Amino acid sequence: xxxxxxxxxxxxxxxxxxxxxxxxxxxxxxxVEGRQGIAQLFDTEPLxxxxxxxxxxxxxxxxxxxxxxxxxxxxEYFQLFYNLGFAGRTLRRMGAIEFATTLAPGxxxxxxxxxxxxxxxxxxxxxRHVYDHIVVDAPPTGRVVKFLDVTRALTDVTRSGPIKxxxxxxxxxxxxxxxxxxxxxxxxxxPIRETLEAIEELQQADLRPGAVLINRVRQPRLPDRSxxxxxxxxxxxxxxxxGLREAGLDLPDDVLEGLVAETVEHAIRVATERSAxxxxxxxxxxxxxxxxxxxxxxxxxxxxxAELLVExxxx
Amino acid sequence: MATRRALExxxxxxxxxxxxxxxxxxxxxxKTTTAAALALRAAERGRTTVVLTIDPARRLAQSLGLAExxxxxxxxxxxxxxxAGELWAMMLDMRRTFDDMIIAHTxxxxxxxxxxxxxxxxxxxxxxxxQEYMAMEKLGQxxxxxxxxxxxxxxxxxxxxxxxxxxxKRLSSALxxxxxxxxxxxxxxxxxxxRKALTxxxxxxxxxxxxxxxxxxxxxxxxxMQAFNSTAGGFKERAQKTAELLRSPGTAFLxxxxxxxxxxxxxxxxxxxxxxxxxxxxxxxxxxxHPVLADLPAPRALAAAEALEAKNSAPLAAAVLxxxxxxxxxDKRERRLLQRFTRAHPDVPMVTVPALPRDVHDISGxxxxxxxxxGNGKAA
Numbered sequence: 015x016x017x018x019x020x021x022x023x024x025x026x027x028x029x030x031x032x033x034x035x036x037x038x039x040x041x042x043x044x045x046v047e048g049r050q051g052i053a054q055l056f057d058t059e060p061l062x063x064x065x066x067x068x069x070x071x072x073x074x075x076x077x078x079x080x081x082x083x084x085x086x087x088x089x090e091y092f093q094l095f096y097n098l099g100f101a102g103r104t105l106r107r108m109g110a111i112e113f114a115t116t117l118a119p120g121x122x123x124x125x126x127x128x129x130x131x132x133x134x135x136x137x138x139x140x141x142r143h144v145y146d147h148i149v150v151d152a153p154p155t156g157r158v159v160k161f162l163d164v165t166r167a168l169t170d171v172t173r174s175g176p177i178k179x180x181x182x183x184x185x186x187x188x189x190x191x192x193x194x195x196x197x198x199x200x201x202x203x204x205p206i207r208e209t210l211e212a213i214e215e216l217q218q219a220d221l222r223p224g225a226v227l228i229n230r231v232r233q234p235r236l237p238d239r240s241x242x243x244x245x246x247x248x249x250x251x252x253x254x255x256x257g258l259r260e261a262g263l264d265l266p267d268d269v270l271e272g273l274v275a276e277t278v279e280h281a282i283r284v285a286t287e288r289s290a291x292x293x294x295x296x297x298x299x300x301x302x303x304x305x306x307x308x309x310x311x312x313x314x315x316x317x318x319x320a321e322l323l324v325e326x327x328x329x
Numbered sequence: 330m331a332t333r334r335a336l337e338x339x340x341x342x343x344x345x346x347x348x349x350x351x352x353x354x355x356x357x358x359x360k361t362t363t364a365a366a367l368a369l370r371a372a373e374r375g376r377t378t379v380v381l382t383i384d385p386a387r388r389l390a391q392s393l394g395l396a397e398x399x400x401x402x403x404x405x406x407x408x409x410x411x412x413a414g415e416l417w418a419m420m421l422d423m424r425r426t427f428d429d430m431i432i433a434h435t436x437x438x439x440x441x442x443x444x445x446x447x448x449x450x451x452x453x454x455x456x457x458x459x460q461e462y463m464a465m466e467k468l469g470q471x472x473x474x475x476x477x478x479x480x481x482x483x484x485x486x487x488x489x490x491x492x493x494x495x496x497x498k499r500l501s502s503a504l505x506x507x508x509x510x511x512x513x514x515x516x517x518x519x520x521x522x523x524r525k526a527l528t529x530x531x532x533x534x535x536x537x538x539x540x541x542x543x544x545x546x547x548x549x550x551x552x553x554m555q556a557f558n559s560t561a562g563g564f565k566e567r568a569q570k571t572a573e574l575l576r577s578p579g580t581a582f583l584x585x586x587x588x589x590x591x592x593x594x595x596x597x598x599x600x601x602x603x604x605x606x607x608x609x610x611x612x613x614x615x616x617x618x619h620p621v622l623a624d625l626p627a628p629r630a631l632a633a634a635e636a637l638e639a640k641n642s643a644p645l646a647a648a649v650l651x652x653x654x655x656x657x658x659x660d661k662r663e664r665r666l667l668q669r670f671t672r673a674h675p676d677v678p679m680v681t682v683p684a685l686p687r688d689v690h691d692i693s694g695x696x697x698x699x700x701x702x703x704g705n706g707k708a709a
Binding site: 018019020021054088091092095096098099100101102104105108109110111112113114116117118119121154156177202203204205207232233235236237240249250253254256257258260261262263265268269270271272273274275276277278279280282283286308309310311 | 355356357358386387388451456458486499500502503508511512530531533534535537538541542543546547550587589590591592594621622623624625629633634636637640642643644645646647648649650651652653655656658659662666686687688690
C-alpha cells in the first residue's frame with residue numbers, strides 16, 4: 015500500500031488487513047518506516063520488532079502487526095549467519111548497525127523486504143502458510159519503486175553471500191503474481207499527480223500496480239444538474255429561501271447568505287473532485303472509493319472501512 | 330476550555346528582526362503554499378523576500394515563474410503584482426546544491442574527483458537525509474548572501490516534521506568518517522589501538538558489517554570522505570553551523586498542521602522538540618479549516634431537510650440544508666481537535682486558515698491565503 019503522505023495510506027492498509035482477515039484468515043500488517051503508525055492507529059503501545067496480535071476480524075480471522083526495523087533485521091541476520099551473541103548489541107550501541115543501514119540505503123530496503131518475504135513464505139507444522147495475506151504499509155509514492163525493486167539496490171550491497179541470495183528471493187516475490195501495489199489517493203492535485211506517476215514507474219519497473227483507492231470521498235449533496243452553476247457562484251437564493259420556508263425555516267438574510275456561500279464552496283469542491291477523478295481514469299486501473307468519515311478514524315472506523323472494502327469485492 | 334493565543338503573522342513578517350521563517354510540518358498539510366503565501370505577503374508589505382520551496386505543485390511553481398529548476402532565486406514578476414518590496418523564489422535542486430557545495434570548497438581537480446566518485450552518486454541521490462541536509466545548506470547560503478531581508482523556507486516533504494532537524498545530523502554522523510575508519514582499520518597495516526580493545530567476536534561483528542556494506546562501497550566512501558573532510562571542513566561542522574543559525578534570534582519556526590489527528594500529533598512532537606532544544610517556536614498555523622458560515626444548528630437543518638425530502642419537494646433547499654449539516658459536523662470535529670492541541674500546548678499561539686475550495690496556484694490565491702494567515706480569514 016503506497017500513496018502520497020497525508021492521503022491515509024496507513025489507515026487504508028489497516029482497513030484492508032481487517033477486510034482480508036474476515037472469514038477466518040490470518041493476515042499480517044507490516045510497517046517499514048519506523049514511525050509506529052499502526053500503534054497510533056490502534057491506540058496501542060509502540061510495537062516491538064516482533065509479530066503481535068492486533069485485532070480479530072469478523073468470522074474468526076486475525077490481524078497481526080509487525081513493525082519492521084532495519085537495524086533489528088540486520089542484527090537478526092547477523093545472529094543467524096554469524097552467531098554474534100552479545101557482540102551484536104555492542105555493535106548496535108557503537109552505531110555500526112545504523113551506520114551500515116545508512117551508508118548502503120539499498121541494504122536497508124533489502125533487509126525490510128527480506129523480512130516481509132520471510133513472513134510470506136513461513137509455514138506452520140502442517141505446512142500451511144502462517145499468513146494468508148500480508149499488507150505492507152509501504153513507503154510513499156515517491157520512494158515505493160526504489161523500495162520494492164531491490165534489484166537496483168543490489169548494486170550497492172555485497173554481490174554474494176546470504177544477503178545476495180535473500181535479495182534474489184525478494185526480487186522474485188516482488189515481481190511475481192503474488193505481489194500487487196495499491197495506491198491510496200485523495201481527489202486533489204498533488205496526490206493524483208503522484209499516483210499517476212507511481213503507476214507508470216511501477217509498470218516500468220515490472221511491478222504490478224493494483225487498485226487506486228480514493229480515500230475520503232465526501233458525499234455530493236447537490237443535485238448533479240446544479241453543481242456547475244453553483245460552482246460558478248450561481249445559486250438561486252430565492253429558490254433556496256422558498257424551499258426553506260416550505261420546511262418551516264424563516265431565516266434572516268445573513269444566515270441565508272452564509273448558506274449560499276457554503277453551497278458555492280461545496281459545489282466548487284465537488285466539481286474539482288470530479289475533474290480529478292476523470293484525470294485518474296487515465297491510469298486505467300481499477301478504482302475504489304472510500305468515504306470521508308466525519309467523526310475521524312478510530313478502530314471502529316477501521317472496521318467500517320473494512321466492511322465497505324468487503325462489500326466492494328475485496329477478498 | 331483553554332484560551333488560545335492568537336498568532337500575529339503581520340507582526341512577525343513586519344518585524345525587521347525576523348530574518349528567517351521555517352515552515353515545518355508533516356506531509357500533505359499545505360506547507361509549500363503557506364510558505365509562498367507568507368513570502369508574498371511580506372513582499373507586498375515592503376520586505377525583500379525570498380522563498381525557498383522544495384517540491385511545489387507544478388502550477389504553483391509556474392505561477393511564481395519557477396518553470397525552470399535552476400537552483401537560484403528568481404524574481405517573481407507577474408502582471409498585476411507590484412509589491413512594495415520584492416518577491417524572489419527558488420526551488421531546491423538537491424543534487425546541484427551538493428555539487429555547488431563541493432565545488433565551492435575544493436580546488437577544481439579535487440572537485441572533479443569527488444563528483445566522479447561512485448560513492449558520491451549514491452549519497453547525492455539515494456541517501457535519506459540528503460534533501461534535508463541540502464535544504465539546510467541552501468538556507469545557509471541564502472543567509473550568507475545578505476541580499477535578503479527575509480527568507481521563508483519550506484521544508485522537505487517527510488513523514489515527520491522532525492526529519493528536518495534530525496536528518497542532517499544523521500547524515501553527517503554517517504559521513505564524519507569515524508565508523509568508516511573503524512571498519513576499514515583492521516585491514517590496514519599496523520591497524521589501530523582500538524583493534525586490541527575489540528574482542529574476537531566484536532571483530533567478527535565488524536567484519537560482518539563491512540561484508541554486508543560491501544568492500545568496494547567502503548573503500549569508495551572512505552576515499553570520498555577523506556578528500557571531502559580535508560577540504561570542505563566536514564559534513565558535521567557544516568551541519569552544526571546551519572543548526573546554530575536556526576537557533577539564532579532572527580529565526581522563527583512555524584508549524585503548519587491540518588486539523589487532523591495525525592498532523593496535529595506530528596505538530597505536537599515538533600513543538601515539544603523545539604522547546605526542549607530551546608529553539609524559537611513562533612506558532613501553529615492550523616491550515617485548511619472549515620468554519621461554519623451560517624448560524625443554523627445542525628439538528629434544525631437536518632429536520633427541515635428530512636421534511637422536504639419526505640415531500641419530495643425543493644431538492645435544492647434540502648441539499649443546501651444537508652451540506653450545511655455536514656459542515657457543522659466537520660467544523661465541530663476540527664475545533665475539538667484544535668482545542669485538544671491548545672490544551673496540551675497553551676503557550677503556542679495559533680491562527681486558523683480557512684480552506685479555499687480550490688487548489689491554489691496563482692498570485693491572487695496566495696494573496697487570499699496571506700489575508701487569512703494574517704487573521705483576516707473571512708471564508709469566501
